[in-house]
Each structure stands twice: as structure tokens, then as C-alpha cells.
Amino acid sequence: MCGDCKNFETIAVHGSCEWSENTGSISVPIYQTATFKHAGLSQSTGYDYSRLQNPTREELEKTIARLEGGKEGLAFSTGMAAIDAVARLFLPGDHVIISDDLYGGTYRLFEDVYKNYGIEVTYVDTTNLEEILKAIKHNTKAFYIETPSNPMMKISDIKKISELARNNGVITIVDNTFLTPYFQKPLDLGADIVIHSGTKFLGGHNDTLSGLLVASREDLIEKLRFAQVSIGATLSPFDSWLIQRGIKTLPVRLEKQQQNAIEIANWLKECSEVEEVFYPGFKENKGHEICLRQASGFGSMLSFTVKKKETVEKILGNVQVISFAESLGGVESLITYPYLQTHAAIPEEIRNKIGVTDKLLRLSVGIENINDLIEDLNKSFNK
Structure with missing residues (x-):
């Protein structure tokens, strides 16, 4: 060794x-x-x-x-x-x-x-x-x-x-x-x-x-x-x-992905069509203080709910740089609809109880240029 x-x-x-x-x-x-x-x-x-x-x-x-x-x-x-x-x-x-x-x-x-x-x-x-x-x-x-x-x-x-x-x-x-x-x-x-x-x-x-x-x-x-x-x-x-x-390349990728995720989370927070953003890096997140104690970073995964269900279909149909696909963690940014994809096996009443509603989207942030990612999201919301 x-x-x-x-x-x-x-x-x-x-x-x-x-x-x-x-x-x-x-x-x-x-x-x-x-x-x-x-x-x-x-x-x-x-x-x-x-x-x-x-x-x-x-x-x-x-x-x-x-x-x-x-x-x-x-x-x-x-x-x-x-x-x-x-x-x-x-x-x-x-x-x-x-x-x-x-x-x-x-x-x-x-x-x-x-x-x-x-x-x-x-x-x-x-x-x-x-x-x-x-x-x-x-x-x-x-x-x-x-x-x-x-x-x-x-x-x-x-x-x-x-x-x-x-x-x-x-x-x-x-x-x-x-x-x-x-x-x-x-x-x-x-x-x-x-x-x-x-x-x-x-x-x-x-x-x-x-x-x-x-x-x-x-x-x-x-x-x-x-x-x-x-x-x-x-x-x-x-x-x-x-x-x-x-x-x-795990450390290099995670640092870049986290950096991008923080910027996207903050951008989504200010978006008029977004209802709530779920990201451990936000101080108002219920588990933020625990995360600070037990982890050295917040990662690059985040979820958000939109105010209208129709917005989900609009986003998923319009993203270009970000791919509408299952899975997560890769260098490419992926957006997923848990309600019908990753969490479809869970009964609807349980999904709704824990917050996995038909207005929730999950985003795995990659290593692309942050300006391209935000522009892609902005266009997908406004087309």
C-alpha cells in the first residue's frame, strides 16, 4: 500500500x-x-x-x-x-x-x-x-x-x-x-x-x-x-x-455540481412559477443544521414544486440542455418527474403525504456551464 x-x-x-x-x-x-x-x-x-x-x-x-x-x-x-x-x-x-x-x-x-x-x-x-x-x-x-x-x-x-x-x-x-x-x-x-x-x-x-x-x-x-x-x-x-x-474524478465533479446546484436552487427560489425548492443548503431547510454537522457539503440534488400542474409538462417538454430522464449523479444534468417515474411504485396516498405530488420535479445538476443551465430552465418555463 x-x-x-x-x-x-x-x-x-x-x-x-x-x-x-x-x-x-x-x-x-x-x-x-x-x-x-x-x-x-x-x-x-x-x-x-x-x-x-x-x-x-x-x-x-x-x-x-x-x-x-x-x-x-x-x-x-x-x-x-x-x-x-x-x-x-x-x-x-x-x-x-x-x-x-x-x-x-x-x-x-x-x-x-x-x-x-x-x-x-x-x-x-x-x-x-x-x-x-x-x-x-x-x-x-x-x-x-x-x-x-x-x-x-x-x-x-x-x-x-x-x-x-x-x-x-x-x-x-x-x-x-x-x-x-x-x-x-x-x-x-x-x-x-x-x-x-x-x-x-x-x-x-x-x-x-x-x-x-x-x-x-x-x-x-x-x-x-x-x-x-x-x-x-x-x-x-x-x-x-x-x-x-x-x-x-469524484471530488472534482461533486464540487462543480454542488456549485451549479446552489446557483440553480437560488434561481428557482426567485422564479414566480415555483412554489417551493427543497435543497439542504438552504438555511430554512429543516435539516440544514444537521447536514452541517454530519456532512461537508450539500450535494447537487434538489427538488421543487411548481404552482400549476401544467407547468410540469411545459418544463419537461421544453428543456434542451437538461435531459428529461431518470437516474441522477452524472456529469449531464437530468430532470425527473418522481410522481410517474422513480416513485410510481409507491401508493398515491403515501406519495401525497410525503410531498411527492404531481407538481414535484427532481433535478440532478451536472457540470455544464451554469449560464447554459439557467438559460435552459428560463426558456423551458417561458415557452
Whole structure:
């Protein structure tokens, strides 16, 4: 290991510094192989089959573990595959408390898949510790939180929730997709497992799918690794290389994206057709002070509601620089309509209760020139 790689930006560029080969390659090689040759009986290179282990994927797993400050990382074919591995920690009769404002795919997984296997779920506003406390049962095994939440940008106090979890003998799972370890490190705040949709900011270019987990406890790592290799939704060598390459520019991209997001959030705030803007960087945001304590940035995700429903269709039909598309976190700015896209799986009454109405839009701000982005928004509002 190169001992001089101590700061985040340097680790992001150089990775774990544990891989080696004798060509002098600066880029981690793509070991595009399904299987590995053995010299003889009971003689192994340490690699047998790429579902079980692959040097390219291992480098990514070690890198994300190092960036998050965890013991080990695990790379999956998608973010949902990573969440599925976490869900497999629970047994029939177990109870999980989950943020009520969360990605629709996560809701669908627990409601339509794991409830059939006897996993009980309660959705609460995890920004309110009293609500979490009231929801705890004798069979509660975990708190699962998104912070900032998707799409309402609600901030949950990771440190206090983790303390509450430890006092009640349960684990804390944090989806850190929106801020990444560059801005927020849940394990340092007491969480046990961190989840990423690596498709988003870690990959950063809207060109590949991946999911990542990092854990701080050996017992959890053992169970998660067993689920990973047994189910087989492991990340391919080439996609592992793409995510590793994306991580190299993560700090630079996030700083630029955040800078753009702050300007756009302020512009939207002054727009006569906008009703409300949801962004953790605003002092009036309910979780602003918590975000200041537990994170070093506010990120580049924001949501806003418009005063008239017709404005939604007008914006989505007129944006040119910003793309009307699902997903987030890439260098290209994307605008999404959660009501019918990312959160369509959530029942309408729940969507309306948490604020995911038919007048809400979510914006993932990219690295384009800020003047082009604001001009694009201005034209889309006024056409």
C-alpha cells in the first residue's frame, strides 16, 4: 500500500494501492475472464471464478471501503442488487424501520418481495427520533435511512439514529448515494452498513449500472458476502473498471455540481412559477443544521414544486440542455418527474403525504456551464 495516499482526493485517484502487476500499468487492468487456471491440485492463485472473486472488482471493493472508512466493500450489478443483499440479512418475523421518503424501487422491494417472506416493515419520518422510537418493536432488527432522502431532501441525524439503534440492539443502514463518502461518511457517525447506487455519482457518467455496500462489522460482511456470491449479482470486470475510473474524478465533479446546484436552487427560489425548492443548503431547510454537522457539503440534488400542474409538462417538454430522464449523479444534468417515474411504485396516498405530488420535479445538476443551465430552465418555463 502506498502510505502517502491519506487524503480523500488522493485515494480516489490511486485506489486501494494494493493491486499490482509487472507491466507498470497506471490503470487497473480489466480481468475480463470468467474463470482462472490452476497450476495443479490444491494450487490456486487466489482466484477461481469471477462470480466469487475478480481482481478488477476487488480493487473497486477495496477502494470504496477505504473511502467510506469501512472494513470491506462489496460490488453488485445494480444498486437494487446491493439493497437485496442487505434485505437478506433479515429472517421471517423480523421487523425493519425505513424512511418514509425513499426511492420507489426500495419501497417496491420490501413491499412486493420481502413482505412475502415474512419481513415486516414500518415507514416513518426518520428526521423525527420520537417516531422511530415509537415504531420499535421486540422484533425490530434494523433502521434503514436515506439522507438526504429521495426526492424530498429530508435530513436524518445519522449519529443520533445510530446511537438509538445500538441502545436497542439493532443495526443502522444508510443509503449514502446522494452525498457519497466525499461529503458524508455514515460509518464514522455510527452506522453499520452504507449503501450506494454506484450508477449515480460514483460512476458519474450515466454509462453503467452498479451497486456498492460497505460494512464496519465482520459478522455483517460475512453474511453480505455470502448473499453476494450465492445469488450471483456481482459486478462485471468491465463495469467495475468504469466505476473505478469514475471515482477518480469524484471530488472534482461533486464540487462543480454542488456549485451549479446552489446557483440553480437560488434561481428557482426567485422564479414566480415555483412554489417551493427543497435543497439542504438552504438555511430554512429543516435539516440544514444537521447536514452541517454530519456532512461537508450539500450535494447537487434538489427538488421543487411548481404552482400549476401544467407547468410540469411545459418544463419537461421544453428543456434542451437538461435531459428529461431518470437516474441522477452524472456529469449531464437530468430532470425527473418522481410522481410517474422513480416513485410510481409507491401508493398515491403515501406519495401525497410525503410531498411527492404531481407538481414535484427532481433535478440532478451536472457540470455544464451554469449560464447554459439557467438559460435552459428560463426558456423551458417561458415557452
